Amino acid sequence: MDSLTALLEGFATAAQPVYLLYALFGVFIGTAVGVLPGIGPAMTVALLMPITYSLDATPAMIVFAGIYYGGMYGGSTTSILLNTPGESSSIVTALEGNRMAKLGRGAAALATAAIGSFVAGTVATVLLSFLAPAIVQLAVQLGPVDYVALMVVAFLTVGALLGSSPLRGLASLGLGLFVGMVGVDDSTAQQRFTFDNPALIDGIDVVLVAVGLFAVGEALYVAARLRRGPVQVMAVGKGKHWMSREDWRRSWKPWLRGTAIGFPIGTIPAGGADVSTFLSYAAERKLARGKAREEFGRGAIEGVAGPEAANNAAAAGVLVPLLTLGIPTTATAAMMLTAFQHYQIQPGPLLFANEGPLVWALIASLYIGNLMLLVLNLPLVGLWVRILRIPRPYLYAGILTFAGLGAYAVNLSTADLVVLAVVGVLGFLMRQYGYPVAPLVIASILGPMFEVQLRRSLQLSQNDLTTLVSTPFTVAVYASLLLIFLGTVWLRRRERAIQAAVHRTPEGAAL
Template sequence: MESFSLLLGGFADALSPVNLMWAFLGVLLGTAVGVLPGMGSAMAVALLLPVTFRMDATSAFILFAGVYYGGMFGGATTSILLNTPGQASSIATTYEGHKMALGGRAAQALGTAVIGSFIASMVGTLVVALFSPTMVALALQFGPGEYFALTVFSFVAIAAVVSGSALRGMAALLIGLVIGMAGIDGQSGAARFDFGLPVMLDGIDVIVVTVGLLALAEVLYVASRGDNAPDLKAIKTGTPWLKKRDLRRSAGPWARGTALGSLFGPIPGSGAEIPTFLSLGLERKLAARRERRGGEKSEFGKGAIEGVAGPEAANNSSASGSLVPLLGLGLPTSATAAIMLAAFQQYGLQPGPVLFERNADLVWTLLASLFVGSVLLLVLNLPFAPLWAKLLKLPKPYLYAGITVCSVLAVYAINSSVAHLVMAIGIAVLGFGMRHFGVPVAPALIGVVLGPIAETELRRALAASSGDPSILVGSGISIGLYALVLAAAVFSAVSAVRRARARKAETETEKTPVA
């Protein structure tokens, strides 16, 4: 109950006219960036980080809350209209969403996505508000050994379970770890991988990595596809008014998707992809069962509204849920959360248990502004979703030139230094290679942000035990986490084998009619 009164206090702050304006601006900008192909909420937050340098922390986080939700919805828009998800968590939406768009029901798909996102983010934020204090209580019992176990858990979950290929995911993660090592080592003060350049002593800024790896790499990637890149002009839009039938069929998926997302979101490292795909699979099975029992026909494969409503709700509630480990433990578990962490650090704030004690008003204002953000999202995007899609009708050259100029500006503004720009170009080339070879980028970003935390905690633990490694498995919490790591690894190995078998079976059944 204490949470509620604190949350009400947060609302009092978040609802001031100035802060409402920031939230509005955030949703607007977030949607605008999210609607661009290949850009998700992570990118939107990264591009806006430098803009907030001169703002006070509260306003900046309110802006971010808006950007976060706006970007997520924008990602759904491109998934539905263009079949190009801006982030991994929107992939599940593309399957049925894009088919709906092809069938002339783009507006309804957008409508069910907006309302689903709204319901889910309301519930998801409530989960954050209620569970973050619990997480903090748990986190207070954590020592360096437990924190290290937690980072290992996040690494394995993100690199091996969420990525399409465990090998590529691990490689991306480790490359991110190497990038994160550059600069002065916080523990010993030794300079690492600075190549004798003073500018490298501060390390490679997270904004540089994000903008290079996501935005500039995306521009290079689209350029590399030449005429094969999707033509953005061929989209049809309409008004997102849902019929009674659409609403009735969406209601169940919204509720189930929200439940799945809220369940998985707070688990560190589970990512938003797992609940979205679980929701898609669940809705497909339920629709098939309904058809067998003589109900309505399943429309899966031809643009089923359930296949948009469920995954979008799951996406939003799990995205809100991923703020639980970020705020409670200081652990980012998604690319967006990683950049949010960078934003916190920019203000000299370290998320984690201490944040709740020292900056409680800020935390509760942030949580309240997440609610405000999701209401604004509904108000702003339900009527205007088709208008947003028109942003894609900008000529492609101008669209990507604009993204490039904004990226260069974002990087330059960090420190008014050209050196950062050179680093960003180098990382963009790496990111382009990763995109081209189908290596996931998110694990690299997590590696850059979490790597230093993991290393520090490991060394602190070993220093405390004067080198005795048994401290790493010295408590029930760490043993439990390592057991989960093992379970996750086994689970992903089993599902990989099953997938390979399914593929084999499929090629065989395809061959039989020919033979």
Template sequence: MDQLTHLLGGFGDVLTPMNLVWITLGAFLGTAVGVMPGLGSAMAVALLLPMTFTLDPLAALILFSGVYFGGLFGDSTAGILMNTPGNSTAIATTFEGHTMARNGRAPQALATSAIGAFLGGILATVLVVFFAPTMADMATKFGPGEYFALALFAFVAISAIVSESPLKGLAALAIGLGLALVGTDQSTGTARFTFEVPALFDGISIVVITVAVLAVGEVLHAAGRVGHRGANELVPSAGRPWLSRREFRAALPAWLRGASIGVPFGIIPAGGAEVPTFLAYSTERQLDKRREKPLFGTGAIQGVAAPEAAGNATAGSAMGALLSLGLPTSATAAVLLAAFQQYGMQPGPLLFERNGDIVWALLAGLLLATVVLLIINLPFAPLWAKLLLLPQSYLYAGITVFASLGVYATGASRTDLAIMCVLGALAFVMRRTGVPLAPILIAVILGPLAEYSLRDAMANSGNNPLTLVSSPITIALYSLLLLGMVWTIWRRLRPARPSRPAIEEEVEERGRV
């Protein structure tokens, strides 16, 4: 039970007045940013990243842990109250959540969301506490070939399998890999794609890329929709901000099912919680069809409980993959990886040995963050909608100034500001054309790992390409990748069948004609 001993030591480090302030502040900021449509925890962490240089590593990381979970709850709050989810991970919650709000049950929907986020986050974090060291020990068996296979799996999974358009996903991946190549090659000392600009010899900072892609791109995207209203209208809510015994009994199985669906997806490089949240929602909808009187479509509490638990369980287990394997499985995890690197720490198998005190304190901070979020949001969640009364012009202008100051503060370089503007404009075009942004961040983070792992594997084997598929781990990863690609191709080529209700409606319509 060494894990419990280490975790208690982590609580001893975290349970100080100042650290509790940082956790609470992170939860507050994450929820506030998540409530604003189009923003999310990834952008909140990206904006705070350059502002935390003066903090000690533990304070900064527990601040980010609060932002991490808070952003997910804020996304759902915007979706429930205004039918405008703050991020794609909250879309599944919006379907039944907004229907509940329109029926005057917004507080109950928000309470269901808050408790689901709490249960999903707690369950996943507890599993991480017990199994992350084991995952780290297993990761010591990874050599250059295994890491290259893992990076390749992440690239293809995020860009081709999860994306709506594999072509667009691969295009975004290519952009990210191109950005990762800028700078001096560490192996040969050769300058690549620097155009003889001294500021580019060290490469493009991940902070510049994340702020430009997530913040500036969203600001430009919002500016392009000036005058578009309707989606921002608040839905009045009244009543008790808690669940009755009957509602709790109805939601509890959905919370547990959603959490069990979300946990495995946290360690899969699927780009976020979109897949498990929709899977959890679909599961509850299929179960609802077996009832005598189906509730979905009228504001079923299970349609809110399951996706919320799934999304936060995915976020919690994603921290385990990040800490033990060094693998960011979502855009937010990729930014958190940059936060670790900012303090000279490299998540992976050796993190628990080299920085074990900080890691266990961070895990304790994650557990505390879920509790703080429940305390903050259960009684006061409806008040978050007030933030959207701010004029959008003021809101996004403030974000632009904040982003520019943060990027300039990292290196005091005007070149970084110019790159931020260019990449922000590129992100705006990508949003307008439906090109996903997550593959860029994953490629920038994992691109160097893939390159150097491939070089090491080939150098150690005398340029024998079979070394890339010479271990059970690589064979398993490539097999999973191949199965995923086959399934994706089959799903996209399969002719869509009309649903039974649609057929019946068509028959009735023809009969009337």
């Protein structure tokens, strides 16, 4: 009942007219940017994060949550109408959704994606509301060695599981740890890796790293591969943005199954939405019967409903370890952690106790933002189609300009623009050669925290390394790490098998 009371108080805060306007602004701008091709949720959040810095903590978090969910929603429009997945978790949506659009059923595909996202997001937020406080009760009992174990899990799983090559993921992780060490050593007050540059004494701002990698790096990478000629956007159909009774009958079960698959996978560092969407697609394909089975690979509505629900459920699941343990398991979660830290707020076990009103207002705004997104996505499809027709050179020139202005606004320093450019080129090269950028961002955020907890643990034990596995919790965490790796190997093999099956279908070659 305590959680329910706190949630109701959060609704009382989030339902204030000014906060409703902030939520509406967040979901609108998040969807508008997220709908653009090649721009996923992480890039959307990184690009728009600086605009929240002029606000107080509570409205800023409400806007940020709207941007986060809006960016998740926007990707389905690009995948369905443009056959251009903004990220790997939208590949399945592009396969079935674009086929539906070519058959004149783009409206139904967009509608089932929007409603499925709403259902999954709402159910997953309910689970977040009541699961997070229970985890906090355990987390407040953790000591330094326990946090070292949790961060080791975050480093190894995120570094090894994101991207096509574990070695490249770990290399990206090591680079992120190096970035996090730039500045002044807290223990000795000595400068580290500053190269006698005064601008680096305070370290490299995580905002610059995030915007440089996700906004500048992505923009350069996509711009380098721009195709010539006008972009072909599938027509939606005049005034027809809803589903038939048959579409409803075939969609509601995939929505629920996608939610059940996506949320638990989102709460653990096992590939996040990427894995959950393919597992959802595999489940729907296996359960399909008759006409629905024949349509898979050619425009089955179940292949849009299930994966889109799994995608948004995983997005809410990611918030569980972020809010309760302060551990980001995806790039987008790392962006949210950065936003909290800007306001001197550290997510973790004490977050609900120290910043309870803010956290519950944030969770309540997720419910409100989900409803707003449903209202926006169904009638405003025509507007999103017009945004998709923006000429690509203008689009990415605008992204680079906006990223530069946002980075400069953080500290009002021209040196930050140089750092932004260097990090942006690094992000471009990493994308070009297949190195994932998420481990770099997460390591640059968690690295300093990991160093503090590790030093504290070793100081308390007089440098006895066995103390790192001296509690039942650390033993359980490292055992779970082994299980996560074994389970993820199975999940990845399963995902590759599904992808192979998808590409063997007659229409699968469209991707």
